[in-house]
Amino acid sequence: MQRPGGRTARVRTAVLKAAEDALVEVGFAGLDLGDIARRAEVGRTTVYRRWGSVAALLADVLADMAEQSLPRTRTGSLREDLRACARLTQRTLAHPRQGALFRAVLLAATCDASAAEALHRFYRVRVDEWAPCVTEAVDRGDLPPGTDPAEVIRAVSAPLYYRMLTTPDPLDEPTADRAATAAEAAARAGAFRAAQAGDPGTDTYGTVPPSTSTTGSRRTGREPR
Amino acid sequence: MQRPGGRTARVRTAVLKAAEDALVEVGFAGLDLGDIARRAEVGRTTVYRRWGSVAALLADVLADMAEQSLPRTRTGSLREDLRACARLTQRTLAHPRQGALFRAVLLAATCDASAAEALHRFYRVRVDEWAPCVTEAVDRGDLPPGTDPAEVIRAVSAPLYYRMLTTPDPLDEPTADRAATAAEAAARAGAFRAAQAGDPGTDTYGTVPPSTSTTGSRRTGREPR
């Protein structure tokens, strides 16, 4: 028989809070379940038993956070909607507490399956929350029919995450606005329409090497960008 | 007196190789310098002395990788250039070995200053490598004057990284092509021109709350997207 009431819930709240605090203070690498238990004034054993690892604990933090998410704003304009979406992402990532949290969960997700699943669910929910503004724009005729709403929303946030991860530059509002503008422009141009047959250019890549399989190690040169 | 020759270089090579192997096999979370030393058939002491931490070692792996990067392809078409760029990124991230490596270094960068610096330098170099194709497109008149080359290149990769991190979906070639198409469309529409005064829309955000400072915690609701 499970006992989610009273004490158990209190302990969970205290530990999640302590985990966030610890994360902001010492960073992801410095997280230690024993330390978190101390901050939460809870027995070490309890934390180890209920969560077992930093990644699992962060997954729970994310799940808790997801329940508190805000509804999207609703303007009547695609431009304004996307800008609001971008600003929200920018503000969240730039926020000292929430930003640290998101970076940490992104990290944890690449190491731990439960954290990855929690993260994926979180983003699925968030995209679904904002997708309607794209659908409405399509209905209004502002965007071409067949535009994939989720892709547009993802296109708004992607540059912000990429910038956060790969450059030392701060995430400011102009950056957010630029991301929104770019996503809107691409959407208007039909870049996010669902794959349609005969799209010119999809079959004419003369310069890209075959790359039959990514498994082959015929070349040692690496190359992302 | 320093002795970069012979044995030292051999040890470095063996350790970096072993680190990559270990990364692919046990993942970032499971990395252990002792284990890496064992794989490299090198004394633990040596690894601890020369690198000291997983993050520092990964930074060195990244530096080593950067030296082996391939030059960009050169077609005469912006569309083809961006597609090649996107495909290269996609192929790299989807590659079992290199993909794991990049994810790990991204992680390490958020925990360790030296890894972060190595990562930033790496992406700066990569962007600089590809930026010319945008500059050339501007010169040809394919893109509006004032277009920021680096931003266009980053816009190509951003969706791929975002997808890799936030969804369980595989990174395939259609995804890469879509990213290239979207970046091109946005660039053509002038979304990446350097900030110019009087850009209509930049000053008319009626729905976005003030958000004077991101530090304030007046609301507990969180919200990325």
Place this chain on the structure above:
DNA sequence: ACGCTAATGGAACAGGAATCCCGTTAATGA
């Protein structure tokens, strides 16, 4: 070739995180 010493590697040591054991506390339902 030879000597100097940077660099390595084995082994012992230390510190701390994760686990286990078991008594205590307090939610839950009758």
Place this chain on the structure above:
DNA sequence: TCATTAACGGGATTCCTGTTCCATTAGCGT
């Protein structure tokens, strides 16, 4: 209100990572 037992908490224990010490190896200059 009371019995039941899920869940907690403190302390001992184990395991393992990272450090230190010192002997050995092998670049490097002469």
